[in-house]
Amino acid sequence: MAKVIVVTSGKGGVGKTTTSASVASGLAQRGKKTVVIDFDIGLRNLDLILGCERRVVYDFVNVIQKEASLKQALIRDKHCDTLSILPASQTRDKEALTREGVGEVLEELKQTFDYIVCDSPAGIERGAVMALYYADEALVVTNPEVSSVRDSDRILGILSAKSKRAEEGQETPIKEHLLVTRYSPKRASLGEMLSITDVQELLGIPLVGVIPESESVLQASNAGVPVIHDQTSPSGQAYQDVVARLLGESRPMRFLEEEKKGFLSRLFGT
Amino acid sequence: MKTVLTAGQAEITDLFVPKEHKAALDLKGSVFTLTVLRLHTNDLTDIESELKGKIAQGPRFFEDAPVVIDVEPLKEAGLELDFSPFITLLRELRLIPVGVRHATPPQQEAAKRAGLALMKGGAIRDLPSQKASTPESDAKSAEATTTTRQHKIEKQAESETAPVPTITKVIYQPIRSGQQIYARGGDLIVLAAVNAGAEIVADGNIHVYAPLRGRALAGVTGDRTARIFCQNMGAELVSIAGHYRVFEDNVPDAVRHKAVQIYLDESEQLKIEPMGG
Numbered sequence: 001m002a003k004v005i006v007v008t009s010g011k012g013g014v015g016k017t018t019t020s021a022s023v024a025s026g027l028a029q030r031g032k033k034t035v036v037i038d039f040d041i042g043l044r045n046l047d048l049i050l051g052c053e054r055r056v057v058y059d060f061v062n063v064i065q066k067e068a069s070l071k072q073a074l075i076r077d078k079h080c081d082t083l084s085i086l087p088a089s090q091t092r093d094k095e096a097l098t099r100e101g102v103g104e105v106l107e108e109l110k111q112t113f114d115y116i117v118c119d120s121p122a123g124i125e126r127g128a129v130m131a132l133y134y135a136d137e138a139l140v141v142t143n144p145e146v147s148s149v150r151d152s153d154r155i156l157g158i159l160s161a162k163s164k165r166a167e168e169g170q171e172t173p174i175k176e177h178l179l180v181t182r183y184s185p186k187r188a189s190l191g192e193m194l195s196i197t198d199v200q201e202l203l204g205i206p207l208v209g210v211i212p213e214s215e216s217v218l219q220a221s222n223a224g225v226p227v228i229h230d231q232t233s234p235s236g237q238a239y240q241d242v243v244a245r246l247l248g249e250s251r252p253m254r255f256l257e258e259e260k261k262g263f264l265s266r267l268f269g270t
Numbered sequence: 271m272k273t274v275l276t277a278g279q280a281e282i283t284d285l286f287v288p289k290e291h292k293a294a295l296d297l298k299g300s301v302f303t304l305t306v307l308r309l310h311t312n313d314l315t316d317i318e319s320e321l322k323g324k325i326a327q328g329p330r331f332f333e334d335a336p337v338v339i340d341v342e343p344l345k346e347a348g349l350e351l352d353f354s355p356f357i358t359l360l361r362e363l364r365l366i367p368v369g370v371r372h373a374t375p376p377q378q379e380a381a382k383r384a385g386l387a388l389m390k391g392g393a394i395r396d397l398p399s400q401k402a403s404t405p406e407s408d409a410k411s412a413e414a415t416t417t418t419r420q421h422k423i424e425k426q427a428e429s430e431t432a433p434v435p436t437i438t439k440v441i442y443q444p445i446r447s448g449q450q451i452y453a454r455g456g457d458l459i460v461l462a463a464v465n466a467g468a469e470i471v472a473d474g475n476i477h478v479y480a481p482l483r484g485r486a487l488a489g490v491t492g493d494r495t496a497r498i499f500c501q502n503m504g505a506e507l508v509s510i511a512g513h514y515r516v517f518e519d520n521v522p523d524a525v526r527h528k529a530v531q532i533y534l535d536e537s538e539q540l541k542i543e544p545m546g547g
Contacts, residue, residue, distance in 0.1 A: 150447050150466060150467060153446045153467065154446060154447040154467065156444075157447060157448050160443060202466075202483075204444050204463055
């Protein structure tokens with residue numbers, strides 16, 4: 001049975017699209033047939049991060065409005081042939097996302113794919129609610145700072161009240177995962193950032209991973225290659241761990257401590 | 271040998287409120303404080319001498335005072351009372367008997383013939399002037415208090431024939447930013463965190479067995495006795511019956527992250543008090 005995972009946060013700029021691209025790529029790398037959908041109608045970003053912006057012909061809204069078939073709109077990822085992308089429309093209004101329309105598209109995708117990753121827009125408007133409505137699991141992306149934690153808390157409230165599982169009173173609610181991104185152990189130890197324990201305590205949901213702040217994320221985004229493909233960067237490795245945990249593997253948390261500098265680098269200050 | 275004077279209240283409810291002022295009369299309900307004369311004996315000589323003693327303590331208080339005769343102790347002791355000489359005695363002492371209560375059916379007949387009303391209900395409390403008197407009468411008023419309590423209980427039992435159940439709302443999930451929970455007509459118990467930006471509201475008390483970081487408003491329909499109890503105090507705002515306090519710069523150190531109870535004291539000041547060890 002196909003699983004629908006929403007990547008959401010409430011707040012913008014915390015790393016939802018980066019996470020969607022990397023987690024979807026990671027699942028596909030592990031042989032799962034995966035599709036990632038951009039719900040951020042009007043602000044297409046996911047196709048840029050996945051490096052397929054020039055191949056977009058039809059989009060999610062075209063499919064909902066039956067102007068194109070899914071087959072026409074889906075874009076095959078260039079790194080991984082088990083990954084497909086359903087891009088957002090840049091010209092349409094987000095009102096085009098109807099509950100029935102989204103539901104129909106997801107049902108159709110479930111016939112072919114194992115994992116459906118929904119990249120939610122920021123905020124708590126229609127796009128965000130539609131992205132989480134049909135979810136089975138939720139990746140709540142949070143930066144270690146108070147406003148991001150507050151917005152994540154808000155979105156968790158919406159998950160538990162406005163999702164399909166909540167509305168229908170289904171026995172198993174949406175499975176919630178906390179993903180802390182842009183974490184800097186050094187700044188947390190100096191008290192400039194909330195610690196992982198603080199964030200976890202405030203939100204009260206299980207931690208699925210910590211992505212350390214890293215330049216490689218920005219570089220990867222600009223290059224249109226999800227950071228998970230960069231096996232040398234801590235961020236890429238951390239995303240690999242997240243995907244493994246989502247698939248049920250147990251892995252210890254990494255990158256929580258400040259990297260100890262070696263004797264020589266300490267001596268020469270590099 | 272016993273007469274205890276107590277003050278009682280006669281309650282009358284609204285019967286009819288006229289809409290036009292042209293009417294010849296208005297009927298309105300009102301509440302009066304009346305002196306209740308509780309008889310412990312039917313011996314008129316004893317009653318007379320003791321009553322004279324009482325009146326001597328405060329002659330002006332008793333002058334032309336309307337009194338209700340309570341014959342309940344007589345009924346319990348199986349004693350009868352000869353009404354007309356007793357009423358004559360009261361009038362001689364410048365008291366105005368207006369009614370009788372707890373009378374047996376024959377006594378009721380006699381009371382009606384003597385022009386007295388049959389009184390029902392009314393809680394009895396001690397007459398203030400009697401409290402600061404002799405030790406002997408103190409003992410008596412203590413006795414009277416006991417009976418008063420009994421009456422109150424009986425009265426409660428009567429009025430609570432159909433008790434209204436209060437509904438307690440129990441929440442097991444965390445209450446998150448932007449969510450509001452309202453326990454209408456009762457208490458609210460929360461077994462998970464109430465996060466910043468969340469609001470919990472109850473007509474009754476609020477209990478939070480987890481961190482309280484949001485806003486908590488108890489007794490919102492005006493119950494000043496409502497309280498807020500929480501295991502880990504970190505609220506943004508607390509309110510009891512509309513008396514609120516905002517913690518703009520976090521909760522004071524003395525109670526932060528502590529188990530506390532929040533209530534209104536006698537002068538309607540919001541109190542935050544640590545609980546337990």
